[in-house]
Amino acid sequence: MARFVLLERNKAKRAVELLENEYKDSKYYLNFKTPIDLLVAAILSAQTRDEVTNSVTPALFKKYKTAKDYASAKPEELAKQISRVTFFGNKAKSIVNACKIIYEKYRGRVPSKMDELLELPGIGRKTANTILINAYGIVEGIPVDTWVIKLSGRIGLSTESDPDKIESELESYVDRKYWKNITYVFKNHGRKICQSQVPICSQCLIGPKSRNQLCPQNGVNASK
Ligand code: SF4
Structure with a gap:
């Protein structure tokens, strides 16, 4: 860099x-129907290819539909079902612990405020912004x-x-x-x-041979 x-x-x-x-x-690249699906998919997708995440979630969403379902799951059980994603053990723990908070503190509803989302295990600003935008249409950040x-x-x-x-x-x-x-x-x-x-x-439409010529890279240094 x-x-x-x-x-x-x-x-x-x-x-x-x-x-x-x-x-x-x-548009957003992970499949989901509900805010809880989205939260789970977003946690699973960290350092995992979208295709892998999207291949794991259909069976998961069929079995677990609510925050209470995930909160009641044993992390090791959940880990087995998501074993194709990276860091599946830690992600399973984050999902279970985040859903316990969502179930107990927010009556099972995924929070729609940045500070509340950031308190959940496994959720940083990227995931929080993703949830706000794609679950609630709230554009608070990038x-x-x-x-x-x-x-x-x-x-x-x-x-x-x-x-x-x-x-x-x-x-x-x-x-x-x-x-x-x-x-x-x-x-x-x-x-x-x-x-x-x-x-x-x-x-590239902003590259050195384009009429726009905005990007300072020339294709040689860019990969560094
Ligand atoms: S690095 Fe190259 S391909 Fe990437 S935006 Fe700049 S000109 Fe385009």
Whole structure:
């Protein structure tokens, strides 16, 4: 991350607008029907591919429907059912303990306030923002996942490496109307063009060969 250059604010805003427009149909990538499904899926998805999370949750959601169901589960039982995701033992404990709090303190309803969500085990700002946006339509902040971290550095939207600092920096100038989808826009751009190992800068709409030429990377340094 050492050589990243911070873009001028007007250029950074323009880069975000162009990407938002290019991937305007981007949406959240995990399957869920209820806020409790979403909370569980979001905890499971940390450092786990979406396809794996989405392959584990159907059977889980069939068996456990409420916070009380999860709160009553034995963590080791739950761990067996989620054994395909990374850190399944710790995630099982977080889910059970978070759902105990939700059941006992919030009558089984997933909280809809940031500070209440952050008190739950396994929930950081990224997951809390994800729940607020996708379960309740409340856009309080930007969920900063690994794609947001990577692309923000490459494009020069932020020179920070701490997700909370990146979130504050982006929120200081990115139009609020983009907060809801920016995470999914960046993920799509990352999967398609700004690929993790070697970005395809020659085909990028903000790259060195585009008419916009906003991103400071040239495809050689970007992968570092
Ligand atoms: S120019 Fe390259 S590094 Fe910059 S956003 Fe496009 S693909 Fe990513």
